[in-house]
Amino acid sequence: MTILRLNKIDKRFGGIKALKSVDFEVEEASIAGIVGPNGAGKTTLFNIVTGYYKPDGGYVIFDNKNITGLKPHQICKMGIARTYQIVRPFKDMRVFDNIMVGAKFGRPLDKRNPEKWAREVLEFTGLINRANEFARNLTFTELRRFEVARALACNPKILLLDEVLAGLNPAEVTVACEMIKKINKEFNITIVIIEHVLKGVWALAEKVMVLHHGEKIGEGKPEEVFKMKQVEEAYLGTRWEAVA
Amino acid sequence: MKVLMALLSSKQIAALTLFIVVTASVPVFGGTYAASILIIVLSFIALVSAWQIISGYAGYILLGSAAFYGLGMYMSALLTPILTLYGAIPASAAVCFAAALGLGVPFLRIKGPYFIIATLALGELIRNIVTFTETNYFRTLGRITIMYDLTTILYLLIINAVAVILAVYFIKNSKFGLGLMSIKNDEIAAESCGIPTTKYKLLAFGITAVFMGSTGAIMASRAGYIDPDIAFPAYISIYTLVMGIIGGLGNLIGGIVSAIILTLLFEIFLSMGNPYPFGILLGILLILSVLLRGKRVTLLRIFRMQKITVQKPLSPAK
Amino acid sequence: MVIEAVGYTLTIGMRLIVAGIIIGSAYALGALGLTLIWGGARIINYAHGELVMIGAYVSFWLFTAFKVPPPLAIPFAAGVAAVIGLGLYLGTIGRLTRAPEEMESYGLILTFALMILLSNSVAWMFTSDIQVYRWMMVPIDFFAVSTLLNRLMIPIICLPVAGIVLALMNKTWFGRGISLVIDNDQVAGLVGVNVRNAYFGILTIGTITPAIAGLAWSFNYPFSPFIGIEHAILAFVVVILGGLGSPKGSIVGGLLIGIIETTLVYLISPGLRLAIAYSIFILVILLRPSGLFGRK
Numbered sequence A: 001m002t003i004l005r006l007n008k009i010d011k012r013f014g015g016i017k018a019l020k021s022v023d024f025e026v027e028e029a030s031i032a033g034i035v036g037p038n039g040a041g042k043t044t045l046f047n048i049v050t051g052y053y054k055p056d057g058g059y060v061i062f063d064n065k066n067i068t069g070l071k072p073h074q075i076c077k078m079g080i081a082r083t084y085q086i087v088r089p090f091k092d093m094r095v096f097d098n099i100m101v102g103a104k105f106g107r108p109l110d111k112r113n114p115e116k117w118a119r120e121v122l123e124f125t126g127l128i129n130r131a132n133e134f135a136r137n138l139t140f141t142e143l144r145r146f147e148v149a150r151a152l153a154c155n156p157k158i159l160l161l162d163e164v165l166a167g168l169n170p171a172e173v174t175v176a177c178e179m180i181k182k183i184n185k186e187f188n189i190t191i192v193i194i195e196h197v198l199k200g201v202w203a204l205a206e207k208v209m210v211l212h213h214g215e216k217i218g219e220g221k222p223e224e225v226f227k228m229k230q231v232e233e234a235y236l237g238t239r240w241e242a243v244a
Numbered sequence B: 001m002k003v004l005m006a007l008l009s010s011k012q013i014a015a016l017t018l019f020i021v022v023t024a025s026v027p028v029f030g031g032t033y034a035a036s037i038l039i040i041v042l043s044f045i046a047l048v049s050a051w052q053i054i055s056g057y058a059g060y061i062l063l064g065s066a067a068f069y070g071l072g073m074y075m076s077a078l079l080t081p082i083l084t085l086y087g088a089i090p091a092s093a094a095v096c097f098a099a100a101l102g103l104g105v106p107f108l109r110i111k112g113p114y115f116i117i118a119t120l121a122l123g124e125l126i127r128n129i130v131t132f133t134e135t136n137y138f139r140t141l142g143r144i145t146i147m148y149d150l151t152t153i154l155y156l157l158i159i160n161a162v163a164v165i166l167a168v169y170f171i172k173n174s175k176f177g178l179g180l181m182s183i184k185n186d187e188i189a190a191e192s193c194g195i196p197t198t199k200y201k202l203l204a205f206g207i208t209a210v211f212m213g214s215t216g217a218i219m220a221s222r223a224g225y226i227d228p229d230i231a232f233p234a235y236i237s238i239y240t241l242v243m244g245i246i247g248g249l250g251n252l253i254g255g256i257v258s259a260i261i262l263t264l265l266f267e268i269f270l271s272m273g274n275p276y277p278f279g280i281l282l283g284i285l286l287i288l289s290v291l292l293r294g295k296r297v298t299l300l301r302i303f304r305m306q307k308i309t310v311q312k313p314l315s316p317a318k
Numbered sequence C: 001m002v003i004e005a006v007g008y009t010l011t012i013g014m015r016l017i018v019a020g021i022i023i024g025s026a027y028a029l030g031a032l033g034l035t036l037i038w039g040g041a042r043i044i045n046y047a048h049g050e051l052v053m054i055g056a057y058v059s060f061w062l063f064t065a066f067k068v069p070p071p072l073a074i075p076f077a078a079g080v081a082a083v084i085g086l087g088l089y090l091g092t093i094g095r096l097t098r099a100p101e102e103m104e105s106y107g108l109i110l111t112f113a114l115m116i117l118l119s120n121s122v123a124w125m126f127t128s129d130i131q132v133y134r135w136m137m138v139p140i141d142f143f144a145v146s147t148l149l150n151r152l153m154i155p156i157i158c159l160p161v162a163g164i165v166l167a168l169m170n171k172t173w174f175g176r177g178i179s180l181v182i183d184n185d186q187v188a189g190l191v192g193v194n195v196r197n198a199y200f201g202i203l204t205i206g207t208i209t210p211a212i213a214g215l216a217w218s219f220n221y222p223f224s225p226f227i228g229i230e231h232a233i234l235a236f237v238v239v240i241l242g243g244l245g246s247p248k249g250s251i252v253g254g255l256l257i258g259i260i261e262t263t264l265v266y267l268i269s270p271g272l273r274l275a276i277a278y279s280i281f282i283l284v285i286l287l288r289p290s291g292l293f294g295r296k
């Protein structure tokens, strides 16, 4: 079943066309990837799905409901949570309270206790021993995990991850990938992950969309997409980075 | 009462009772002069505590307390003849709430330092408009208000102050308060965690306005005569902000302590016939609180500066 | 009939524009300082209006006590303002790490403190009474507009000073360093600009220009120790209209606000002068926070 469907999404910023008629579908319980060079429009796409920008054309269907034009907090409550490429912790609040915000304000937890859930999330992401620390004191790598933790605490049906692997060393990438897979399997949460190189989503995504200058130039399994000519051209010059 | 007992610790209840007993017995033991000073102390306690909601918690630094204080005064002056003061206080507070919701829609979209200046301009704008309407349409400079006796005013202000303190305390420990603090830290992230930021900010602004308005409404019946300069003085806006900052942003007790100390200091200078050295002292205290931040200077321990995070202008979500 | 009406409107229009430029030149010079401090040192100077007020009082005092004509008082007003600028420098940049967050919040509190400190000090020295003094108050015809010579002295003082500051910024090595710092202080540091000196320059120029504007204001309009707020708010409008950190923008914005204000005041009511100015300010903030010429 399709849980998220983008239909002919257009977005302009002044003169620049950030997105040109982009279609994309995400299967429930799958992991999907979006890749593309810097400025391709990946983050803009997330901003449209989460309601920060209104698309100039097209619409977004989530869980069989048209969510175009809803406010970000409404969309979060319906079950879409996201992380930010540039992390946005509530710096002057304790890590635990940060997570509690997600637990209390995100998609309703049914009968679960928010505090218990928050602790569960912290344990899962390995931040439980930092629970009483102020978020401003977290390290770079911890902040990356923290972003995922807070989004996870929102109890989403679908989790949008914006370049959560960027800047991590190979060992950390492996750990993070394991964590993402576990979120997908254990919590049964659909995942869309943005990376600017294909390699980032290679081991994770069942399906990848490649964006370039706001256009979808390829879609399919990672290894299929890798062979596509137009994708290779888009990455020309950065191809080695894309592969290596 | 039972609810209160359940929600407050025994220490807090003791402190609150002590506060009520001490303030309420001032007219009995201290006489009129002490009572009249206490009235000013109590109104600043209410103002600065109310200020904490929108500024200390939600992070929108309000420099326009005078706008709601004065609106409350004017509404009370108009309504007390009809409703008596007891009816006029809630009515004025309700008007302030409505005004805050109306003004909040455009104003709370203004971020950071712009908000501070805009609210300063707001207070001055309202004062100028009221002056203009009064002189041109009502052909008057000021209005006579119905006076109530000192003790009544004092007791009303005690109730008012306790009500604000309790309200602020409960907000701080509620889901609403958690939402406000997230907004102060990062409004975009707050929204994407499911917090209805616009609604929360408006509500916070409204509650702040309610208590500033009720304070003004009571003070109108203390004044006997009001005009725009009495109702909307810029110093109300400035002192409220200074007390809030010196006491610590979001620090309820700190704000109250600095309201007490600063008002008493002000009254001492005023009684010597020259209030200006107080302004100078206030400026120096503020400067010291920045320069000595983090250092353990005893006097400044109570006057501890808290880090103030001014919201940055809303940037596109990255 | 029609021609008369058109002629009448033109004369009125002319008058409003001249009056607007006259008052706007003072706004422009004042705002020049605010925009430098705001755009360059990332400090919103809440004490801006107090500097205007101080300039007015220095001139007033020298004139009434020693008969010094206001233009000759410029160095004194500038000197007093520069001392305040030095204090601001020592209190902010000299003390704090240059993390933008810190600068913003502590700069805010410090200038706020300065605002309270200065207005109360002047009130202590001169009482809080409203002051007026007359200098060059003779009628004069100027471009078919009859006005007073003292009014005309406002642009005669303000525009050249503004010109000197602009020239200093564009033509001298030091001034170009300041411009670079306004653009991007890290890059400026890399290309060899002494950033600390530049900050010092920014704060000094930024405190001097409003004081001179206040001096020009003082022999035209009444003033008191507590007029700061209205001047500050007006300067904030100008700076936001003209774009943060843009000296030219503040000149254009100042003249523009002068003209808009005089026109609206003429059309609506003089009693609402400040209400109109504040409304313009709030509208500008709401509708065009990045300024007329700013990037959106």
Ligand SMILES: Nc1ncnc2c1ncn2[C@@H]1O[C@H](COP(=O)(O)OP(=O)(O)O)[C@@H](O)[C@H]1O
Pocket (backbone or CB within 6 Å): A013, A016, A018, A036, A037, A038, A039, A040, A041, A042, A043, A044, A045, B316
């Ligand atoms: N708020 C905005 N205003 C103007 N342009 C924007 C805005 N957000 C994004 N853009 C532009 O849209 C394009 C896509 O940006 P983005 O989605 O952030 O790219 P990516 O995340 O793929 O690196 C870029 O050219 C960027 O400059």
Ligand SMILES: [Mg+2]
Pocket (backbone or CB within 6 Å): A042, A043, A044, A085, B318
């Ligand atoms: Mg991006």
